[in-house]
Amino acid sequence: MEYRDYYAILEIPRDATLADIKRAYKKSGRKFHPDVSKDPDAQQKFIQAKEAYEVLKDPQKRAAYDQLGKDWHTGENFDVPPNWEGNFEFSSDGFTQGDTAAFSDFFESLFGGHFGHRAERAHQARSAHQHFSAKGEDIHAKVQIDIEDSFHGAVRSLTLPASPLDGTQPQTVNLKIPKGVREGQHIRLGGKGMPGHGGGATGDLYLEVSFRPHPLYRLEQKNLCLSLPVTPWEAALGAKIKIPTPTGAIEVTVPANSVSGKILRLRGRGLPGTSPGDMLITLNIVQPKVETEQEKALFRQMQDLMPFNPRSQFGFKS
Template sequence: MEYRDYYAILGISRDATLADIKRAYKKSARRYHPDVSKDTDAKEKFIQAKEAYEVLKDPQKRAAYDQLGKDWHSGEHFHVPPNWERNYQFSSEGFSQGDASAFSDFFESLFGDHFDHSAGRHHRARRAHQHFAAKGEDIHAKVQIDIEDSFHGAVRTLTLPSSPLDGTHPQTVNLKIPKGVREGQHMRLGGKGMPGHGGGAAGDLYLEISFRPHPYYRLEQKNLYMALPVTPWEAALGAKIKIPTPTGPIEVTVPANSLSGKILRLRGRGLPGASPGDMLITLNIVQPKVKSEQEKALYRQMQDLMSFNPRDQFGFES
């Protein structure tokens, strides 16, 4: 049988990281996928890339494969080392029997499951009627939604920038957003990944949720945060102020003698759920600009009437 250089097949060095291996495989899979590529040998190269990935992504299989040495070259006549199956232990998880039967004699000789231990020989299944069926690759993407979507639930039609098959055609999907979805949460859309081959199932689409910036508030975990501008007289005298929330406007009470930075907590007004979050409102006292002589006179009157010095702690005379 012929030796297969899995590193050369994926175009990577022997010290490649797992991330390098995954990146190289995805590149090869996109290029040679039989449903996309017009190359006459696309199917064979697609299977070769998948076989190389099956070995190199698994630390145990990769370590065993590396023990063969780096002096072999693809196409050279190869014999399985004596007692190969006794020297290494590795599982065959990660591929189906249908996948394994489509791989090369080289792969089966090293990593096949069916050994006749009494004779010490490997019996390969006949492949005269083999049918190669491979599941498509999963897609991982980030998607932005509005904060209001998490409070009410929604169905949104999303257009992903491009299909991972050819990098040019956008993909449109319908996403059902449940109430209470959080930043960073992943949602799975079955069968919306890369198409399978030979009747194999399509991969899945995994979307990581993030929120678009909002002009009024932000979410952290299940709590809703908002900065509320108030006038000096509202902070000093107290006031009832109408504010927007994702579920509609409400009225909040600003206590008298509130200082800038004071936090008002509205329990249960955060993200909905079995244990809903809170809404935390930070007061921000906004000083108006003095424009007219009448306004200046009002401030001078305040200066004369109010014995207030915010720098008393310095110990200096005003």
């Protein structure tokens, strides 16, 4: 039986991360997909890449495979070590008879005993080579939405690019944005990924959510943040100020003797959800421009009446 170097098949180093393995598999899938590749051995290479991925993506099976050592090379004569099945405990998670039926004798010898009798699998393998089918690859992309979309929920039109695999033209789909969706979450569009092969199901499209920059708000996880400009007299005397929110205007109370940078917390006014976020309002005291003699006189009067030294910590009298 011939040894299979799964790392060489995916063209990755033996210390590759799971993310490296996934990227390499997707690259091989696109390169050797039988519907697009002109390579006469495309189907065989496509199955080899899938076999390598099925082993290396699973930490337990990858660790078992790595126990064989790194001195073997693809095509070399190989015998399964004695008591191989007794050395490791495998679960069948991630493998099914349909997934692995077309895989090599090498795979069968190492892992096949965990998925059915060899004679039955050999028959499945022959049938699979004649009628090979595979689900299309999932596509991952990013989509930007407005902060208001998360507060209200929305339906937005999204144009998907043409697929080079099946010749489809760009298509417009309706993207349903759920209320309360947050940065980094994924929205799944079933059947909008890469087409399958041999009658296999089409893959899915997973859209990672990010928010467009907003002129008023910014998000800190589920909390909505707003910078609120206030006048010196509003900060000193206290005031009731109307502010905008994604769900409508509300009135907030600025306490007397507030300082710049003070944060007012409105509980439950952040992103909606089972545990909604808060709205965090940061006060920003804005100094008016002093131009007329009357305005200057007013500030001189304040200077005389209010012996205030904001730099007292420096140890100087003035």
